[in-house]
Amino acid sequence: MKGTAMKIHDYKGFPNPARVRIALAEKGLADRVAFVKVDVPAGEHKRPAFLAKNPSGVVPVLELEDGTALSESSAIIEYLDHLEGEPVLTGRTAKERGVIAMIQRKVETGFLDAVAAYFHHSTPDLGPHIETYQNRDWGEKNRERALSTLRWMERLLGGQDFLVGERLTSADITAFAGFLLADSVKIPLPDDCPGVRAYRERLARHPSVAAALA
Amino acid sequence: MKGTAMKIHDYKGFPNPARVRIALAEKGLADRVAFVKVDVPAGEHKRPAFLAKNPSGVVPVLELEDGTALSESSAIIEYLDHLEGEPVLTGRTAKERGVIAMIQRKVETGFLDAVAAYFHHSTPDLGPHIETYQNRDWGEKNRERALSTLRWMERLLGGQDFLVGERLTSADITAFAGFLLADSVKIPLPDDCPGVRAYRERLARHPSVAAALA
Numbered sequence: 001m002k003g004t005a006m007k008i009h010d011y012k013g014f015p016n017p018a019r020v021r022i023a024l025a026e027k028g029l030a031d032r033v034a035f036v037k038v039d040v041p042a043g044e045h046k047r048p049a050f051l052a053k054n055p056s057g058v059v060p061v062l063e064l065e066d067g068t069a070l071s072e073s074s075a076i077i078e079y080l081d082h083l084e085g086e087p088v089l090t091g092r093t094a095k096e097r098g099v100i101a102m103i104q105r106k107v108e109t110g111f112l113d114a115v116a117a118y119f120h121h122s123t124p125d126l127g128p129h130i131e132t133y134q135n136r137d138w139g140e141k142n143r144e145r146a147l148s149t150l151r152w153m154e155r156l157l158g159g160q161d162f163l164v165g166e167r168l169t170s171a172d173i174t175a176f177a178g179f180l181l182a183d184s185v186k187i188p189l190p191d192d193c194p195g196v197r198a199y200r201e202r203l204a205r206h207p208s209v210a211a212a213l214a
Numbered sequence: 215m216k217g218t219a220m221k222i223h224d225y226k227g228f229p230n231p232a233r234v235r236i237a238l239a240e241k242g243l244a245d246r247v248a249f250v251k252v253d254v255p256a257g258e259h260k261r262p263a264f265l266a267k268n269p270s271g272v273v274p275v276l277e278l279e280d281g282t283a284l285s286e287s288s289a290i291i292e293y294l295d296h297l298e299g300e301p302v303l304t305g306r307t308a309k310e311r312g313v314i315a316m317i318q319r320k321v322e323t324g325f326l327d328a329v330a331a332y333f334h335h336s337t338p339d340l341g342p343h344i345e346t347y348q349n350r351d352w353g354e355k356n357r358e359r360a361l362s363t364l365r366w367m368e369r370l371l372g373g374q375d376f377l378v379g380e381r382l383t384s385a386d387i388t389a390f391a392g393f394l395l396a397d398s399v400k401i402p403l404p405d406d407c408p409g410v411r412a413y414r415e416r417l418a419r420h421p422s423v424a425a426a427l428a
Contacts, residue, residue: 055366056320062312070312072319079312098276098284098293105286106270138352152269 006033009053010060011040015112015177017060018212019073020080022173026208027085033062043129073177074104077170089170096164103156103163103171110149112178117142119185146182147190154193161202168206176203220247223267224274225254229326229391231274232426233287234294236387240422241299247276257343287391288318291384303384310378317370317377317385324363326392331356333399360396361404368407375416382420390417 010017054071062070091097120131121139224231238244268285276284305311335353
């Protein structure tokens with residue numbers, strides 16, 4: 001396989017692209033992909049050439065050597081995790097895989113997607129490239145949901161280093177993307193979540209996370 | 215392993231419980247689980263005993279022999295698919311797994327979850343056990359999203375039998391749960407989706423689907 005036969009179509013700094021970049025760094029696969037910038041601020045992700053790769057019109061997309069276009073960050077990470085490279089991010093045994101998939105989905109729907117909904121519905125004048133339909137009440141409801149999920153994460157973490165035990169998994173990567181987006185839309189971590197605050201700092205220092213964001 | 219060492223806490227006839235029941239039937243694992251009824255209409259899923267198993271307060275939950283409680287239907291199916299039994303529902307190779315995970319998530323967020331959001335936000339007087347916050351405009355937006363996803367499914371199906379090629383996968387199971395819920399909330403299949411209509415009938419005749427719903 002050629003060194004850079006796969007392409008990642010994304011926009012650096014955005015939360016879902018960060019998920020895939022962290023997974024690539026964590027698995028030591030970053031030099032196997034070429035990054036192609038999608039000019040999201042100019043609306044390139046809503047034009048036919050990109051929609052042919054991902055009809056959902058969002059980044060990132062992983063384009064395989066045979067032209068297959070994989071979208072949905074959790075699916076891209078699923079692919080990368082089964083390609084090769086250590087450590088495994090989605091679990092090895094049936095039970096590990098089930099638990100990680102469960103926590104990943106709870107963090108994705110309850111935190112990352114909730115913060116994204118708050119962003120889309122509560123940010124004035126996002127414009128036609130980002131969002132035209134806005135429902136402020138739904139945005140506020142999602143801000144509350146994100147905070148509620150952070151409090152669940154506080155209980156889940158207890159004394160452990162990561163959301164599922166003592167190793168970084170896809171669930172932590174999703175959480176970190178949520179932290180990045182929460183920063184940019186100014187949803188601060190609640191004062192009653194000191195464990196989440198320490199966890200977030202731990203993730204930010206984690207080598208693959210630091211490398212992917214550099 | 216004992217014959218019925220695992221427990222499924224669910225409520226028969228609801229869409230997410232149907233996903234897990236179809237997966238169990240398709241993999242020939244139905245006699246490995248005991249079903250425990252959660253009285254959802256009476257609000258049992260919002261009481262402490264159930265919330266200890268799933269803080270999200272929704273069915274189904276798979277309780278393993280060691281007491282581990284797995285929630286989120288996609289995670290339960292992930293677990294069951296790695297346990298044993300044929301056929302494989304989530305793919306074997308990295309590419310199969312990535313594509314199936316991608317399509318499953320697009321169907322889940324764009325169709326099943328969208329129809330569920332329409333149900334929760336647009337059905338009058340659901341009451342405190344089901345939904346207290348309602349946002350009619352958001353409900354209507356989700357009805358539109360579900361229809362848009364059905365039109366994407368129409369294009370995706372083309373001449374193939376299932377959403378990912380010629381075999382049933384977890385993506386089809388999610389789609390079928392969406393069809394069940396769409397029926398109950400009266401979102402008919404659009405006239406311009408004859409391929410989806412034929413696909414839905416094909417799924418309904420599929421042995422594991424028919425067995426799980428019997």
